[in-house]
Amino acid sequence: MDRRRKGVWGPKLGKNAIIFVDDLNMPKKEKYGAQPPIELLRQWMDYEGWYELDGEKEFRKTVGVTFCAAMQPPGGQKTITNRYVRHFNVIYVEPYSDYSLKTIFGNVMDWMFLSQTRYQYGAGVKSQKDNIVAATIATYQEITKRFRPTPAKSHYTYNLRDVSKVFQGISKSDPRAIPDDASIVKLWAHECMRVF
Numbered sequence: 001m002d003r004r005r006k007g008v009w010g011p012k013l014g015k016n017a018i019i020f021v022d023d024l025n026m027p028k029k030e031k032y033g034a035q036p037p038i039e040l041l042r043q044w045m046d047y048e049g050w051y052e053l054d055g056e057k058e059f060r061k062t063v064g065v066t067f068c069a070a071m072q073p074p075g076g077q078k079t080i081t082n083r084y085v086r087h088f089n090v091i092y093v094e095p096y097s098d099y100s101l102k103t104i105f106g107n108v109m110d111w112m113f114l115s116q117t118r119y120q121y122g123a124g125v126k127s128q129k130d131n132i133v134a135a136t137i138a139t140y141q142e143i144t145k146r147f148r149p150t151p152a153k154s155h156y157t158y159n160l161r162d163v164s165k166v167f168q169g170i171s172k173s174d175p176r177a178i179p180d181d182a183s184i185v186k187l188w189a190h191e192c193m194r195v196f
Contacts, residue, residue: 001017001062004063007058007059007060007061008060008061008062008063009060009061009062009063010062010063010064010065011064011065015064016064016065016066017064017065017066018065018066018067018068019065019066019067019068020067020068020069020070021041021067021068021069021070022069022070022071023070023071023072023157024038024069024070024071024080025071025072025079025080026071026149035080035081038080038081038084041067041084042081042083042084042087044062044065044067045067045084045087047059047061048061048062048063049061049062050062067087067088069088073092096160098137101133101137101160101163102130102133102134102137105133105136105137105163105164105167106129106130106133108164108167108171109129109132109133109167109170110129111171112167112170112171113126113129115171119174119175119176120175121175121178121184122175122178122179122180124180124181125175125178125179125180125181125183125184127181128181128184128185132170132184132185132188135188136163136166136167136188136192137163139192139196140158140160140162140163140196143158143196144158158196162195162196165191165195166188166191166192166195169187169190169191169194169195170184170187170188170191173187
């Protein structure tokens with residue numbers, strides 16, 4: 001941020017800054033329900049700046065800044081106040097249906113089987129496509145139910161990128177190393193253990 005004039009800061013002239021806040025509803029609530037990190041962000045939304053902690057404790061206005069945030073769907077203890085949400089345009093993205101996921105990752109497996117030009121996968125391996133896709137999606141859904149993110153274990157945030165990593169690992173295999181259906185199942189299990 002550059003100093004524009006006394007008490008006003010912002011990005012270089014002619015530029016805009018975007019501040020992206022991920023996991024907006026992650027801060028733990030205090031005894032009375034306040035979330036101090038969110039209150040600091042709300043202060044900028046209401047007053048366009050913050051007070052400087054050192055020196056004269058002057059108010060620093062920030063211009064040319066846009067906030068963008070992402071969070072899990074609200075529910076239970078993980079909600080944020082309407083006082084803060086009113087500053088945003090809220091967009092909700094519906095999760096994919098099982099049918100859509102099977103179509104997407106089934107096409108990925110089809111591409112994997114067709115992309116091999118020199119060596120081809122055997123018929124037994126190809127016959128496991130639907131089972132692998134269904135089992136991966138079921139594994140992903142079960143893991144997202146059992147391993148919920150908490151402040152102590154915030155790395156328990158699984159999404160479709162993790163599912164795609166399973167198929168990416170399988171697609172890097174060599175058809176010569178996967179001669180039968182048992183081998184592709186072992187490879188699938190290994191990739192699921194590696195990713196999840």
